[in-house]
Amino acid sequence: MIRFINSILIIMFSYLFVRAVKYITKKVFDITKFDVQRENTFKSIIVSISYYLSFSVACVLVLKEFGIIDLNQSTILTGAGIFGVIAGFASQSIIKDVLNGFFILFEKQIKVGDFVYINESFRGTVEEIGLRTTSIRDWNLRRISIPNGEIKSIMNYSRKxxxxxxxxxxxxxxxxxxxxxxxxxxxxxxxxxxxxxxxxxxxxxxxxxxxxxxxxxxxxxxxxxxxxxxxxxxxxxxxxxxxxxxxxxxxxxxxxGIKVAYPKRVNIDADEYESYI
Missing domain, CATH: 3.30.70.100 (Alpha-Beta Plaits)
Structure with a gap:
């Protein structure tokens, strides 16, 4: 019973941590002189990092509560080795997404609020730029999330x-x-x-x-x-x-009295056709 209570407390603290990061980030940017789009972009990145961090820590602590893992030094080293092997196979696309996301951010290719056309396939307003994905809202108000590593071309309609x-x-x-x-x-x-x-x-x-x-x-x-x-x-x-x-x-x-041009169909009956011949 105590394990369940501790697990719930861990999850609650993780949630409160993310909320605190969002609140502090908002307050900090309220006193800065960045433009609104740039502020929203940085806030999106910071919140995304806090989500990943809190989720990872919470998972480890909950697993520790139930005795699935032990956080002593030898176990950490062994776990790190196993995790490294798994990550080597599974994280290639993740690393690609994260790196490309940073390039997109620091090269100022897009900002939150920009209207963009990505990969000549997705058109909409940027709502969030995360560590792994960029989310846009299209004309039909559908939210589209695109892995940063798959973004090959960006047409930005919001550059002055x-x-x-x-x-x-x-x-x-x-x-x-x-x-x-x-x-x-x-x-x-x-x-x-x-x-x-x-x-x-x-x-x-x-x-x-x-x-x-x-x-x-x-x-x-x-x-x-x-x-x-x-x-x-x-x-x-x-x-x-x-x-x-x-x-x-x-x-x-x-x-x-100027008429816009458009294709026209002319029907000629048999008698008229014979007369033309």
């Missing part, structure tokens, strides 16, 4: 600035000059509406505002020519501005 690139196809029958003029009006409207989110130069003026890049394709599609507009904006506004830029193009095109 991003270029908005919007393409639109217009029928070849439309006057190109009229289309370009209409797109210039769209760019002027975007620059006026989102001027506070455009990346500015040392003179506090937009360095790369929205502008018409030009006709970027006339060959790959038979339905029409492709026109492109671009602009550099703050990364946290990238998706909303991109979405609204497409909406503004559609609205302006409707006002001007």
């Amino acid at each position: 600035k991003m270029r908005v690139i919007v393409h639109v196809r217009v029928s070849y029958e439309c006057d190109p000059d009229f289309v370009m003029q209409t797109l210039e009006e769209v760019c002027e409207a975007l620059n006026d509406k989102y001027k506070e989110f455009l990346i500015k130069n040392i003179m506090n003026e937009p360095s790369r505002p929205f502008s018409v890049y030009g006709v970027t394709d006339i060959e790959s599609s038979s339905v029409g020519a492709k026109y492109t507009i671009t602009g550099v904006v703050a990364s946290f506004k990238y998706f909303s501005i991109s979405k609204n830029a497409r909406l503004m193009i559609l609205v302006k095109f409707r006002e001007k």
Whole structure:
């Protein structure tokens, strides 16, 4: 009975240890001048380490309570030898995960709160960076945990600035000059509406505002020519501005009577076909 009580106390102290680490870490970062994302990243790492440490110590102490292991010197050395052999086979991937996690952290590839695209397969917001895994939350609010050792590529959408690139196809029958003029009006409207989110130069003026890049394709599609507009904006506004830029193009095109190109099917009956022949 005493063993069960001691085991419960050990587990409780382990839990309280982790809670204390989380509380102290929060208080320490409350008085620092790090940015919020950097603080959340370091807190995530520290809490992850405390979890592993408390879990390992608690397991050893509970096993000792039930007499499964003895913590005398000879037993520790023997256990260490056995553990070393097992760890040699089992921990290769763990070591790889931990090392890659530190590289990701110290090279500042991602932070908690960043919107990322990992391995060209997983897209979402970084929620936690642990010793072994990185967890992200995707658009469907699913939590995805990826072993750090398996992270090969990271596309980070949250690094100060991003270029908005919007393409639109217009029928070849439309006057190109009229289309370009209409797109210039769209760019002027975007620059006026989102001027506070455009990346500015040392003179506090937009360095790369929205502008018409030009006709970027006339060959790959038979339905029409492709026109492109671009602009550099703050990364946290990238998706909303991109979405609204497409909406503004559609609205302006409707006002001007410009139709977006799309594939069309023409049905010809037998009599018409014979007449063509």
